[in-house]
Amino acid sequence: MAKKVVATxxxxxxxxxxxxxxxxxxxxxGAYTFREEMVPVDKVQEFLAAK
Known part of the structure; x- marks a missing residue:
């Protein structure tokens, strides 16, 4: 599956x-978790600013 994503x-x-x-x-x-997403390049700042 990873190969498909990389190729795409x-x-x-x-x-x-x-x-x-x-x-x-x-x-x-109080612990930190990591949220990981694929976002369009022009929407990166909006994603990081959102809570």
């Missing part, structure tokens, strides 16, 4: 996406 991202349309990893603090325990 290497195409011309795949370069319009970015993998973003954001640390999110749990209100309940």
């Amino acid at each position: 991202l290497k195409t011309a349309t795949g370069k319009d996406w970015a993998k973003v990893i954001k640390a999110v603090k749990s209100e309940k325990t």
Whole structure:
């Protein structure tokens, strides 16, 4: 499955996406978890600014 994703991202349309990893603090325990998503390059700042 990983090979398909890598092959897709290497195409011309795949370069319009970015993998973003954001640390999110749990209100309940105080521990950090990581939220990982593929977002369009022009929406990266919006993703990072959102809570």
